[in-house]
Amino acid sequence: MIYLIIILAIVIFFFGIRIVRPTHRGLIERLGKYNRFATPGFNWVIPIIERLYQVNITEQLVDAAPQEIITNDNLNARVDAQVYFKVKNDEESVKSSQYNVNDFELQIVNLARTTLRNIIGTLTLKSANSERDKINEELHKTLMSETKSWGIDIVRTELKEIDPPKDVQETMNKVVKAENEKIAAIDFATATETGADGLKRAEIKKAEGIKQARILQAEGEAEAIKLVNEAANKYFVGNAQILRKLEAVEHSLKNNAKIVVPSNTQLVNVIGEMAGVLPLKNEQ
Numbered sequence: 496m497i498y499l500i501i502i503l504a505i506v507i508f509f510f511g512i513r514i515v516r517p518t519h520r521g522l523i524e525r526l527g528k529y530n531r532f533a534t535p536g537f538n539w540v541i542p543i544i545e546r547l548y549q550v551n552i553t554e555q556l557v558d559a560a561p562q563e564i565i566t567n568d569n570l571n572a573r574v575d576a577q578v579y580f581k582v583k584n585d586e587e588s589v590k591s592s593q594y595n596v597n598d599f600e601l602q603i604v605n606l607a608r609t610t611l612r613n614i615i616g617t618l619t620l621k622s623a624n625s626e627r628d629k630i631n632e633e634l635h636k637t638l639m640s641e642t643k644s645w646g647i648d649i650v651r652t653e654l655k656e657i658d659p660p661k662d663v664q665e666t667m668n669k670v671v672k673a674e675n676e677k678i679a680a681i682d683f684a685t686a687t688e689t690g691a692d693g694l695k696r697a698e699i700k701k702a703e704g705i706k707q708a709r710i711l712q713a714e715g716e717a718e719a720i721k722l723v724n725e726a727a728n729k730y731f732v733g734n735a736q737i738l739r740k741l742e743a744v745e746h747s748l749k750n751n752a753k754i755v756v757p758s759n760t761q762l763v764n765v766i767g768e769m770a771g772v773l774p775l776k777n778e779q
Contacts, residue, residue: 521549623657
């Protein structure tokens, strides 16, 4: 009999063992009434009399599911959003998530869908697409306010899509394409203008270079003439006529001019007389 009681006790003990993971917290109820809080690790409950309910406290995601929302400009926009949340890990919050709301995940989805209809219904389609951050902020604020007694924390909300009707989307695509083509045309014109301006500047620089080169060349020639004149004035003063006659004689000789040489006259004396240069006297 004693052995039977021991065996029964061991069986009851093993049947009452409950292991709670670090990602969960537990609520132990006795005969349908909350009794105590179960933390991660080993927990024991009385079989049949007590029951353990484990609650996930990690961050979770629920999809608000796509829905058609009429915007302020009477367009049907297809809107989808996601809500990230987690149950707080303290005892009171875990209790609230189970005792203050029925199926909080479903409640979050319905609340998010209703809130999105209220927010986007006051906006035009264009403003709804351009003010996604504002919509996310208002949705998050509303969910936090409405779920504060549920023991959960709304981590963040994200709009997945705000899609306009197909015909409106096609029109918007055409507008965007036209705008992009306009920008491309402006950029091409600007680039062409810049290239032409660069070419113009290059031609101006080239012309300035040629001009400067000619100026320098002219200045060089003027300086050379000046030096020649100074040299002539310095070394040939009074001899200009003689130089001219010598040049005339040289020119005549080059053109095969005929010169009559008197008898008993030396050729050098004749050329000297023609040039106006006195012949050298023979020194005895």
